Amino acid sequence: MKLDLMGNNIGDAKVVLLLVLLVCSLCSGRVCAVDVHASIKNMLGNGNMMSIHCQSKDNDLGNQTVSDGSEFGWDFSPNVWGTTLFYCDLDWKNVSDFYFDAYAFARDSVRCKTLCSWLVSGEGMYGFNEGTGLWEFMYNWPS
Ligand SMILES: *[C@@H]1O[C@H](CO)[C@@H](O)[C@H](O)[C@H]1NC(C)=O
Numbered sequence: 001m002k003l004d005l006m007g008n009n010i011g012d013a014k015v016v017l018l019l020v021l022l023v024c025s026l027c028s029g030r031v032c033a034v035d036v037h038a039s040i041k042n043m044l045g046n047g048n049m050m051s052i053h054c055q056s057k058d059n060d061l062g063n064q065t066v067s068d069g070s071e072f073g074w075d076f077s078p079n080v081w082g083t084t085l086f087y088c089d090l091d092w093k094n095v096s097d098f099y100f101d102a103y104a105f106a107r108d109s110v111r112c113k114t115l116c117s118w119l120v121s122g123e124g125m126y127g128f129n130e131g132t133g134l135w136e137f138m139y140n141w142p143s
């Protein structure tokens with residue numbers, strides 16, 4: 001058995017490296033990459049506008065103004081490390097600087113397998129659960 005400087009078995013390390021390379025090449029070839037569509041819809045009513053600013057570590061989607069009845073959406077592929085996170089800052093007439101996670105892999109890899117849809121309403125935010133096919137009340141506005 002050969003050991004490297006860290007004391008790891010070099011044979012095992014080679015196998016792990018090979019597996020990582022295999023997974024990466026499959027994913028970059030889009031075989032195992034799953035595209036997710038995220039969308040956030042303004043259902044506030046009464047002509048209320050909202051502004052929303054979402055970002056991840058690598059992408060800043062900008063500050064978007066969304067009119068009553070419209071939605072803002074984007075597509076992404078969760079990374080193979082399971083660390084994908086899109087967080088948003090939302091403002092509307094009654095609420096300012098409300099932070100929420102639009103997509104967090106640990107919470108959403110099953111709940112939002114391909115669709116991560118949100119409804120912004122006067123009482124709070126609803127999220128669509130693809131696993132159950134139900135809209136769930138996810139966030140209360142701060143009082
Ligand atoms: C977006 O920009 C407007 C105008 O500058 C600002 O009032 C609002 O707070 C911003 N919204 C977010 C979510 O950053």
Ligand SMILES: *[C@@H]1O[C@H](CO)[C@@H](O)[C@H](O)[C@H]1NC(C)=O
Pocket residue numbers: 094121122123
């Ligand atoms: C927003 O705030 C106003 C004034 O406090 C209140 O009358 C109204 O019901 C609120 N709107 C919603 C949708 O909660």
